[in-house]
Amino acid sequence: MPSSLPALSTQARRQFFEEGVCPASLPQQIAESWLRCRQQGLADGGFDPLVSANLQQALQANEHLLRVALPELDGVYEQVLGTQSVVLLTDATGLILNTTGNPQFMKKAEQVALLPGVSWAEATKGTNAIGMALALGDSVEVRGGEHFLAQNIGISCSASPVFAPNGRLAGVLNVSGDASLHHLHALGLVRLAAQQIEHRWLSLAGDEHWLLRLHPRNALLGSPREGVLSFAGDILIAANRVALHWLGLSWQDLGRSRFADLFDAALKPIAVAQQIYTQRGQHFYITITAPKAKLAIRTLIEPEFNEQSMVQPFQKQLNQAVRVLNAGVAVLLQGETGSGKEVFARALHQASQRSKGPFVAINCAALPESLIESELFGYEEGAFTGAKRKGHLGKLREAHGGVLLLDEIGDMPLAMQARLLRVLQEREVTPLGGSRSYKVDFAIVCASHRDLPKRVSAGEFRADLFYRLQDFTMRLPPLREHANLLGFISGLWQNLGGVKRQIRLEDELLGALSRYPWPGNVRQLLSVLKTLLALADDGDSLGICDLPEAYQTSVSKASLASNSQGLIEQTIAQFEGNISKAAAALGVARSTLYRRRRSLGVA
Numbered sequence: 001m002p003s004s005l006p007a008l009s010t011q012a013r014r015q016f017f018e019e020g021v022c023p024a025s026l027p028q029q030i031a032e033s034w035l036r037c038r039q040q041g042l043a044d045g046g047f048d049p050l051v052s053a054n055l056q057q058a059l060q061a062n063e064h065l066l067r068v069a070l071p072e073l074d075g076v077y078e079q080v081l082g083t084q085s086v087v088l089l090t091d092a093t094g095l096i097l098n099t100t101g102n103p104q105f106m107k108k109a110e111q112v113a114l115l116p117g118v119s120w121a122e123a124t125k126g127t128n129a130i131g132m133a134l135a136l137g138d139s140v141e142v143r144g145g146e147h148f149l150a151q152n153i154g155i156s157c158s159a160s161p162v163f164a165p166n167g168r169l170a171g172v173l174n175v176s177g178d179a180s181l182h183h184l185h186a187l188g189l190v191r192l193a194a195q196q197i198e199h200r201w202l203s204l205a206g207d208e209h210w211l212l213r214l215h216p217r218n219a220l221l222g223s224p225r226e227g228v229l230s231f232a233g234d235i236l237i238a239a240n241r242v243a244l245h246w247l248g249l250s251w252q253d254l255g256r257s258r259f260a261d262l263f264d265a266a267l268k269p270i271a272v273a274q275q276i277y278t279q280r281g282q283h284f285y286i287t288i289t290a291p292k293a294k295l296a297i298r299t300l301i302e303p304e305f306n307e308q309s310m311v312q313p314f315q316k317q318l319n320q321a322v323r324v325l326n327a328g329v330a331v332l333l334q335g336e337t338g339s340g341k342e343v344f345a346r347a348l349h350q351a352s353q354r355s356k357g358p359f360v361a362i363n364c365a366a367l368p369e370s371l372i373e374s375e376l377f378g379y380e381e382g383a384f385t386g387a388k389r390k391g392h393l394g395k396l397r398e399a400h401g402g403v404l405l406l407d408e409i410g411d412m413p414l415a416m417q418a419r420l421l422r423v424l425q426e427r428e429v430t431p432l433g434g435s436r437s438y439k440v441d442f443a444i445v446c447a448s449h450r451d452l453p454k455r456v457s458a459g460e461f462r463a464d465l466f467y468r469l470q471d472f473t474m475r476l477p478p479l480r481e482h483a484n485l486l487g488f489i490s491g492l493w494q495n496l497g498g499v500k501r502q503i504r505l506e507d508e509l510l511g512a513l514s515r516y517p518w519p520g521n522v523r524q525l526l527s528v529l530k531t532l533l534a535l536a537d538d539g540d541s542l543g544i545c546d547l548p549e550a551y552q553t554s555v556s557k558a559s560l561a562s563n564s565q566g567l568i569e570q571t572i573a574q575f576e577g578n579i580s581k582a583a584a585a586l587g588v589a590r591s592t593l594y595r596r597r598r599s600l601g602v603a
């Protein structure tokens, strides 16, 4: 239902931008974002979309997200059809992966750079719904004049974050439209669609763990509105946000809470809905599915670190890094996403003098900005409303005596970088809401897939912190540059149990796997090998035809890059006319596929 809405008045903008005063009419979160943007000196300007090869890499790295989200994007688009809007999906950094929109509005969207390959993170595009949804980890609406950059005041945007089942912030679903024709229900729509994406992601994640579905109303059990929890043994390992909310849990409870902590019942299969009480006395209808004996396809759940499957990282570099770390020097690991930076850091910890101490990893990109501070520095008892009663130690103090890995350090907000630098210099931590400081002693390893020197020149990363961390920089090569990729694949296959089950990878398959460019690196390779393993019977011999469909197309002789008409039509036929699936297999956005077909005169 479109409606015209009062944009933030020109007078209010003038108050802020010319007189330096924050207008009272500005909602608090928007005001805070404006202040951050002003601090960073953001100004209107052009935009710089990714070159297509890099966009393809981003599309492949976000294959899971796209696969579960694309049907929902279509659903949202149908709802806003005729309202001059564009529906889009971004990755966890705010990079637009896919757009679907009203053709008239698409032109306007392109003018303001609502295009695949463009980042809408707050640091590049100023206050906007996508950037704020990422920073806050919550749904946000930013209307017309509330955008920081004047070039964006003609649009209104509603965005909702999408979380993977393991709590990782995976991306943002957003609807943007003409500011004068704002869609009243857009925020509710994206919130609901994000909920449905999370529900589908978890439901499709495989059946090797206990799966519990719950809803306060029996009739809604089995619908996308239900809560879903997954347990490995009796430990909660994955969930959707609805379930966490109902049970008063947070993502931090994954890997910690046990079934018996949550429910007043035994963990056993329940096929027909039954009533159950939680330990907090809430009442739900539930069903429980027991894990299947044989592993199911689990490409939708990202592989987690598993020591057994680890192939020893490069020994020479490891030895060097251990010496450096033992000497108290920080180690910086640079490498593409999935190239094994965290695995390398863990191996480093194990081989270092601090192996008896803890290994504490924090992913600076996965945490909403508002949580980084308390996660790192901890807080004192009763420090702020909603804080856990007992206070929280914080990762920096947890790492005392061991190794701290700051993963995706390049994504740490600037304000936090200043506090971190102080800790590294003073070796003391002062928790939030406290006056006392605590001595800390840990070795520090940082990892990033970003070009940190470039971020320093762009003013996005503090030079002083960079120089403090880059004493010993190690680049982990992407899989496609691996000196012995065949050996690595075979090692991984053995560690995963393929050899023990006498499942053979035929030469043509090994050859195809070693030629594939692996934009998602080891993470992607591991996911494919696990899928092959899950589908095979003991003693099988596997060839190219056993690969998941999307890979068969890619490794076939046809050149993916050229996307010739024959290949496009063949792929669409292979997926029975499903354009979303065909686009995912070809590694292009759906809108690109439509465009390419139109330019070939097919549609």
Ligand SMILES: Nc1ncnc2c1ncn2[C@@H]1O[C@H](COP(=O)(O)OP(=O)(O)OP(=O)(O)O)[C@@H](O)[C@H]1O
Binding pocket: 303, 304, 305, 306, 309, 310, 311, 312, 313, 335, 336, 337, 338, 339, 340, 341, 342, 343, 344, 407, 447, 448, 449, 492, 522, 523, 526
């Ligand atoms: N040497 C290895 N042996 C076995 N598995 C590995 C190895 N290196 C990486 N992996 C697996 O690949 C996946 C990605 O590895 P890791 O998380 O270390 O990469 P990363 O470079 O830190 O990724 P990102 O930048 O996305 O955080 C994990 O599931 C990990 O277990």
